[in-house]
Structure formats: C-alpha cells, structure tokens
Amino acid sequence: MLIENLTDITIFIRVVATGSLSAAARELDLSLAVVSKRLARLEERLGVRLANRTTRRFSLTDEGVEFHERCVRIVADLEEAQDLVASRRRTATGLLRVTATAAFARRHIAPRLPRFHAQYPDVRVHVLVTDTVLDLVDAGIDVAIRQAALPDSTLMVRRLAPNYRVPCAAPSYLAQHGEPETPQDLLRHHCIVLGDPPMATWRFQCREADADPIAVEIRPLIQTNDGEVGLAAALAGSGIALKSVWDIGDDLAAGRLKGLLPKYRSPAPAIQAVYPAGRHTAAKLRAFLDFLSAELKADPCWAVASEPTIIGTAARDKASGGYQGVLREY
Structure with a gap:
C-alpha cells in the first residue's frame, strides 16, 4: 500500500x-x-x-x-535529493541536526552560532548534546563532532582541527606543591584522572627529535567520569589534570590554569566531523563544516598547537574533504 x-x-x-x-x-x-x-x-x-x-x-x-x-533510508534519500537541488542553487537551507558533547557544544558551537546564522540565515540548527556515541542514521543526525579515535566504520570523517592534551593546574596548587619538570615527577603530585574506565596512563612525547614516547601510570588523588567535574577540581586547586587544549584554552589564557611540562606534548585524536556517506552533498552540511573548521583553526587555543600524529587508514574522499574509514592515534 x-x-x-x-x-x-x-x-x-x-x-x-x-x-x-x-x-x-x-x-x-x-x-x-x-x-x-x-x-x-x-x-x-x-x-x-x-x-x-x-x-x-x-x-x-x-x-x-x-x-x-x-x-x-527513504527519508534520508528524500532529504538528500532536496539538499542536492538546494546545493545547485548554492543556497544552504533547512534543518541541520548536530550532536556533540556538552563541553564542546558549550565552548565551541553555541558561541559561534550567531556568526554562522549571519552567513547562513536559512539554516536552522538543532544541537543534540550527549556524551553517548549515537547511531547517526537511526537518530536522524546529520553530523557528529567527536574527539575520539573511531572504530572501523562506513561513516565519513572530516578533520576540523588538531588537538593535544595539556597537563595543567591552578596557580594555588603550584604555589603549594611546585611544578613537575618531567612526566615521572607526576608520581609525586596530586593528580586528577578522568574517564570511565579511567584514563590512568598519561602518554607524552618529548619535543626533542627521536625521543622515545613516555607513559606514566598515574595514581590519582581524585578520579571522576565527568570532565567538567575534573576541570572544576583542577580550577579549585585540587591537583594536576590532563585536559584537551580545546577544553581549557580560555582558562590557560586567563591564568586560571597553567600549562605544565612545556618540553613535552601529549597527543590526542583530532577534532573530527563524522557523518553518513552521501550527506556531504548537502549544502547546509558543507556550509557548517567549512564555517566550523575555519573558526576552530583561528581560535587562539590552537595557536601553539603542534599537529598530533593521526593516520587515516582509508582513502581521501576528495569531493567532501573527508576520510572514509578508521582513524588511529599513534
């Protein structure tokens, strides 16, 4: 029927x-x-x-x-057909469904939406905030912004900005306990470990050429599965946390936190946009990804970033500027 x-x-x-x-x-x-x-x-x-x-x-x-x-599948095909017609008119229109973690959405998506809408007034944005990795097709999501290495997937991936982690602490903590000079010195400090399961192995790469990677097994004073709680604890002077630069850029710039171990870098997967194959034809998605990529790369928190080593195992999709397949961190 x-x-x-x-x-x-x-x-x-x-x-x-x-x-x-x-x-x-x-x-x-x-x-x-x-x-x-x-x-x-x-x-x-x-x-x-x-x-x-x-x-x-x-x-x-x-x-x-x-x-x-x-x-x-039927609705996705219809939306793609509509978007294809719109793209031929070079007009970005319609509803764009975006998902991201709460912290990233608050820091890097919501503050930029006025500028995006000034350029693309006919695109309506629905931001779904969740730390859960969703099935994008089943959930009707156009694009997910993620900061984790991806499993094997048929999804398309576009790299938006580099990322790395920074060991950091509040000036009040450093005034009382001093600063670590090497990654091994962290074993004598109060540390805040994040994640569920906890990311208790902190990895560093010395900036000197040909230096071997260093892994430190942290014995945490504080452990939490919530990144915002860990950040609040670090800001309060409870100890040293290892946080992504996108998450603490404003705190570093304002002096609320100080970056530690400047001779070392802790690589992390890049900021990535993940979307179903075929959606790259949508003018609204291309407009949003081009805008967000330019905004992130111009953000001062990445100004001193050295590119982490991220290797894509599948071929570049030249039409969309993305990668199909798995990205792995080394």
Whole structure:
C-alpha cells in the first residue's frame, strides 16, 4: 500500500528517535493527541502494529523495526535529493541536526552560532548534546563532532582541527606543591584522572627529535567520569589534570590554569566531523563544516598547537574533504 502522507512516517521516525510519543510531540511542536492519532493511522494503513506503547514505555515490534529501518533510508534519500537541488542553487537551507558533547557544544558551537546564522540565515540548527556515541542514521543526525579515535566504520570523517592534551593546574596548587619538570615527577603530585574506565596512563612525547614516547601510570588523588567535574577540581586547586587544549584554552589564557611540562606534548585524536556517506552533498552540511573548521583553526587555543600524529587508514574522499574509514592515534 502506498503511504500518501509522509508526515506520518516523519512522526514515526521522530517517536523512535526520541523514545516516546510525548518527546516527539514536543520536538515537532504537536500535541500528544495528534502524534498518537497519526501513528495509529499509519498502523491502520499498513495493517500491522508497529510499536507497543504505554504512558511510560515505547518499544518497536519486529514489523516496526523493519519498517523503521526502511523509513529512515527513504527519508534520508528524500532529504538528500532536496539538499542536492538546494546545493545547485548554492543556497544552504533547512534543518541541520548536530550532536556533540556538552563541553564542546558549550565552548565551541553555541558561541559561534550567531556568526554562522549571519552567513547562513536559512539554516536552522538543532544541537543534540550527549556524551553517548549515537547511531547517526537511526537518530536522524546529520553530523557528529567527536574527539575520539573511531572504530572501523562506513561513516565519513572530516578533520576540523588538531588537538593535544595539556597537563595543567591552578596557580594555588603550584604555589603549594611546585611544578613537575618531567612526566615521572607526576608520581609525586596530586593528580586528577578522568574517564570511565579511567584514563590512568598519561602518554607524552618529548619535543626533542627521536625521543622515545613516555607513559606514566598515574595514581590519582581524585578520579571522576565527568570532565567538567575534573576541570572544576583542577580550577579549585585540587591537583594536576590532563585536559584537551580545546577544553581549557580560555582558562590557560586567563591564568586560571597553567600549562605544565612545556618540553613535552601529549597527543590526542583530532577534532573530527563524522557523518553518513552521501550527506556531504548537502549544502547546509558543507556550509557548517567549512564555517566550523575555519573558526576552530583561528581560535587562539590552537595557536601553539603542534599537529598530533593521526593516520587515516582509508582513502581521501576528495569531493567532501573527508576520510572514509578508521582513524588511529599513534
């Protein structure tokens, strides 16, 4: 049976992505009754039950899972067709769905949106903040901004800016405990370890040519799975943290933190944009990535960055300026 109204399919996809009828209703600016009625009408047309739902729970049936997978592909193809027409007009328009971690979104995306919209007033931006690695196709996301090495993937990757980690501490801590001169000196200091599981092995590369990498097993005074908590502890003078330069650039510039071990560098995966294959044809995505890449590379926090060694194992996609496949850190 031909589904004549694509709105019902779009509502169905958003209900699955958000996990509930009420959340989809809020996102689509519709009433809960309308969303429920449209979903029921879709099931009636298909002659199958797509989901089991109560006020607290929403779960797809087997038929719902199969139908959702196909609907996502269909809608993505339609959006790409629309974007292709728009790109030929050289006009970036439409809704762009972006996901990033909370810290990166606050520091490097939200403050830049006014400048982006000044250049591209017809692009609406939906920023989904989460530390969870989402399935971009299933979630309807156009692009994810990530700072981690990627597993093998069919996703496209565009490198936006270099990155490296900096051991840092507040002046109040250094006044009491002094500064480490070598990575091994960290073993005598109060250290703040981040991550779940914790990133307790801190790796450094001496700036001198042909020096061997150094790995230090940190015995933390403070351990947390939240980067913002670790940063707050460092700012309060609790100890030394190893933080990405994009996260602490403002604190270093303002003197709230001081970078340590200047003779050493701690490499980290680059800032990357990850998106489904085929989406690079969208004018709105190209516009956003070109804008964000230029903004990040001009940011003072990267001014003294030396490029970390990042090797892409797959061929360059010349059309999109990205890489397809896995990136590994060495």
